[in-house]
Amino acid sequence: MNHDYQYTPKNGFSKWLDKRLPLMRFADENLLSFPTPKNLNYFYTFGFILTMCLVTQIITGIVLAMHYVPNTSLAFDSIEHIMRDVNYGWLIRYMHSNGASMFFLAVFIHMFRGLYYGSYKEPREIIWILGVVIFLLMIITGFMGYVLPWGQMSFWGATVITNLVATIPVIGEPVLTLLLGGYSVDNPTLNRFFSLHYLLPFVIFGVVILHIWALHVTGNNNPTGIEVKDSKDTISFHPYYTVKDLFSYVVFLLMFCYFIFYNPNILGHPDNYIEADPMLTPAHIVPEWYLLPFYAILRAVPDKLMGVLLMFGSIIVLFFLPWLDTMKVKSARYRPLYKIFFLLFVIFCLLLGYLGAKPPEGIYLLLSRVSTIYYFAFFLVIMPILSRIEKPLPMPIGISNPAINNNSDSSGGVSGSPSYAMDSK
Amino acid sequence: MNIFKNNIFIFFVLIIGLSMNVNSAEGTTFKNLKPGFSFEGPFGKFDKESLKRGYQVYSEVCSSCHGMKQLSFRNLSQPGGPEFPTEMVKEIASGYSITDGFNEYGEPLERSMLPSDRFPKPYGSKEEAKGANNGAYPPDLSLIVKARLDGYNYLYSLLKGYEEEIPEDMDIGDLSYNPWYPGGAIAMYQPLYEDSVEYEDGTPATVDQMSYDVANFLTWAAEPTMEERKRLGFIVMGFLIIFVILMYLSVSRLFRDVH
Incomplete structure (x- = not known):
C-alpha cells in the first residue's frame, strides 16, 4: 500500500481538531x-x-x-x-x-x-x-x-x-x-x-x-x-x-x-x-426471488433434516472458502480451469433460483439435485483439487507492468512472495 | 475475460427474467384476453369516463356481495381517479347509512355516510357473507387486481368469460362454469348480463363494456396513486438519464490519463 502521502492539517481549527479527534485525518486517509x-x-x-x-x-x-x-x-x-x-x-x-x-x-x-x-x-x-x-x-x-x-x-x-x-x-x-x-x-x-x-x-x-x-x-x-x-x-x-x-x-x-x-x-x-x-x-408457497436458490436446495433433499442442514450449509460453506481454495493465484483471469468451473457455478446458481419457483417433482427435482450437488462439489471438491493440479497462465509482473513474469509458477504476488523482488522501478 | 465483462447485462436480464418466471409459474392455463387499457405503459392514464361507469357497475351490481374496505368515498373525487365532483361524492355517500357512536341514552346512533367514510360493507361478518353465498366468501375487491396474476386482464376475461356449455367431463354441481377461473368451477354466478345497468352517460351496457369498465375501476381502486407514480417516475428517470450522461463524461475524463 501507498504510504508516501500524509495528511497535514491546513488551518488552525483542523490542527486543533487533529490533536483531539483526528476526524479529518480519518476521512482523508480512508475516503479521499x-x-x-x-x-x-x-x-x-x-x-x-x-x-x-x-x-x-x-x-x-x-x-x-x-x-x-x-x-x-x-x-x-x-x-x-x-x-x-x-x-x-x-x-x-x-x-x-x-x-x-x-x-x-x-x-x-x-x-x-x-x-x-x-x-x-x-x-x-x-x-x-x-x-x-x-x-x-x-x-x-x-x-x-x-x-x-x-x-x-x-x-x-x-x-x-x-x-x-x-x-x-x-x-x-x-x-x-x-x-x-x-x-x-x-x-x-x-x-x-x-x-x-x-x-x-x-x-x-x-x-x-x-x-x-x-x-x-x-x-x-x-x-x-x-x-x-x-x-x-x-x-x-x-x-x-x-x-x-x-x-x-x-x-x-x-x-x-x-x-x-x-x-x-x-x-x-x-x-x-x-x-x-x-x-x-x-396453492404454491414460494419465498422472495432472492431466497429461491436456497429453497431449491432445501427441497432437493428427500430428508427434511438433511434438507435444512444443506440449506444452511450452502451458506456456512462460504465461511471456509479461504481454506478450500489454496491456489496462490487469485484472479480467474490466470486460471483457465477455474474460470470454466466458476461459470458453471454461476449457471447452476441461476438454475437453482429458477427451480426454487417450480414444484419439486419430475425433471425439476432431478435438476435441483444435480445443481445442489454441483453447488457443494464446487466448494468442497473442485476448489481443493484445482488448487493442487491447475497450472496458471503466465502472469504480468505487476498491475502497471504488463511484462510477463517468467519467474512465477504459482505466486500470486502474496505479501512476502519472491515476486516482490522482481518489482523493478 | 471480455465475455465475463459484458455478461453483467445478461446477468441482470437473467435475474429479472427468472424473477418474472417466479410469478408466471402458477398462472391459469387459459390465456387472458387483452382488450388494451389506457392506463398501460409508462405514460398510461386512466380513462375517467370508464372509471365512472366502472364505479356505477360496482355500486349497482358487485357491491351487493363484495366490499371494498380500503376505499373511502372521498377517493372518488381525488385526482387520478374517476374525479367525481366533490358535491356529487357527498351525495353518493349520503345515500348510505352507518351505525356510528351512541346517543345520550346509550343507543346506537345511525347517521348517513360522509365522504370520509369507507365504502359500506355488504355483510356484517365473514360468516354472514359465507352463509349468504353457499359457503363461498366473496373477496374484498379493493386489491383484487394486485392480488391476481395479470390482474386486470384476468378480471376482464373472467367477467365476460362465463359459458353456458359445461364440458362433458366436468361435474360442477351448484357452481358456474368459467374457463378463466382456475379449475373452471366458480362459486360466483354470472354477475353481468346485457343491460344489467343503465349507464348514466348513455354508453350501451354490453357485457364486454361493463367488464372493461369494472376492470378499469378496480385497477384504479387497487392503486389510486398510479398516475402520480408514473408522472413522478418520468421526472425522476429524466433527471437520472441526464445525470448519468454527465457522470459518464466525468468518469471518461477522469480516467483518460490513468494507464
Whole structure:
C-alpha cells in the first residue's frame, strides 16, 4: 500500500481538531487519499452500491415504521394506509420493498465478483468472512421483512420456514416456540419479527463498518489479483473511485427506479396482496426471488433434516472458502480451469433460483439435485483439487507492468512472495 | 475475460427474467384476453369516463356481495381517479347509512355516510357473507387486481368469460362454469348480463363494456396513486438519464490519463 502521502492539517481549527479527534485525518486517509488499485473495473463498484442500498433501506424503513402497525389485525390495512393515505407513502414503501430486491441483486454480483477474482484469499479472509456474516444477516432481515405486510405469502412463508427449525432434534421444538412466541405463526411472531427487522439492519451496519475497516487494512484486491507494489499501481480513492462508484450507482438507480415507478409489484407475489388467512393455504408457497436458490436446495433433499442442514450449509460453506481454495493465484483471469468451473457455478446458481419457483417433482427435482450437488462439489471438491493440479497462465509482473513474469509458477504476488523482488522501478 | 465483462447485462436480464418466471409459474392455463387499457405503459392514464361507469357497475351490481374496505368515498373525487365532483361524492355517500357512536341514552346512533367514510360493507361478518353465498366468501375487491396474476386482464376475461356449455367431463354441481377461473368451477354466478345497468352517460351496457369498465375501476381502486407514480417516475428517470450522461463524461475524463 501507498504510504508516501500524509495528511497535514491546513488551518488552525483542523490542527486543533487533529490533536483531539483526528476526524479529518480519518476521512482523508480512508475516503479521499486512500490508495486504490488503478485497474478496478465496474464489478468493484458494488461495494458502494450496497452501502447506498443499506442506507436507503434504513431511511425508508424508519419512515415506514412510523406508520406501520405490527398487529395481525391491523398490519395489512396499515400497509394499505401507507400506500393510499400517507403522503408519498406509496413511494417510500415501493422503495423499501423493491430496495430489498435490489440489495440482494447487488450482493449476489458482489459475491460472484469476489469468487471470480479470488478476493477471499490471503490476506483478505476476514473481509470475506465478515461479508458472509452480512449476507446471512441480510437473509434473516429480508425474510422477516417479508412477513410484516401480513399477506398470504408472508404468513405461509413464515410458517414453512420457521417450521424447518422443528426438524432439528431435541432443541428444535423449544427453539421454534421461542421463535414464534407460541405454537404457530401469530401476533407474537409478528411483533418479534418487527422488532428484529428493525434491529438487524443496524447490526448489519456495524458489520459493514468492520468489513470496510478490514478492507482498508489490506487494501483492495484487483482484477489481476496481483498485490499493489508501489504508488504507480494506485490512484487516490477520491476523485477517481468516488466518481466511478457514483456513475455506477446512478446506472443502478435507473434500474431501481424502473421497478419503483413502472413495475413495482413484478418482483413480489400477487398472493401477498391477500390478507393472511391461517385457514387457507395458497396453492404454491414460494419465498422472495432472492431466497429461491436456497429453497431449491432445501427441497432437493428427500430428508427434511438433511434438507435444512444443506440449506444452511450452502451458506456456512462460504465461511471456509479461504481454506478450500489454496491456489496462490487469485484472479480467474490466470486460471483457465477455474474460470470454466466458476461459470458453471454461476449457471447452476441461476438454475437453482429458477427451480426454487417450480414444484419439486419430475425433471425439476432431478435438476435441483444435480445443481445442489454441483453447488457443494464446487466448494468442497473442485476448489481443493484445482488448487493442487491447475497450472496458471503466465502472469504480468505487476498491475502497471504488463511484462510477463517468467519467474512465477504459482505466486500470486502474496505479501512476502519472491515476486516482490522482481518489482523493478 | 471480455465475455465475463459484458455478461453483467445478461446477468441482470437473467435475474429479472427468472424473477418474472417466479410469478408466471402458477398462472391459469387459459390465456387472458387483452382488450388494451389506457392506463398501460409508462405514460398510461386512466380513462375517467370508464372509471365512472366502472364505479356505477360496482355500486349497482358487485357491491351487493363484495366490499371494498380500503376505499373511502372521498377517493372518488381525488385526482387520478374517476374525479367525481366533490358535491356529487357527498351525495353518493349520503345515500348510505352507518351505525356510528351512541346517543345520550346509550343507543346506537345511525347517521348517513360522509365522504370520509369507507365504502359500506355488504355483510356484517365473514360468516354472514359465507352463509349468504353457499359457503363461498366473496373477496374484498379493493386489491383484487394486485392480488391476481395479470390482474386486470384476468378480471376482464373472467367477467365476460362465463359459458353456458359445461364440458362433458366436468361435474360442477351448484357452481358456474368459467374457463378463466382456475379449475373452471366458480362459486360466483354470472354477475353481468346485457343491460344489467343503465349507464348514466348513455354508453350501451354490453357485457364486454361493463367488464372493461369494472376492470378499469378496480385497477384504479387497487392503486389510486398510479398516475402520480408514473408522472413522478418520468421526472425522476429524466433527471437520472441526464445525470448519468454527465457522470459518464466525468468518469471518461477522469480516467483518460490513468494507464
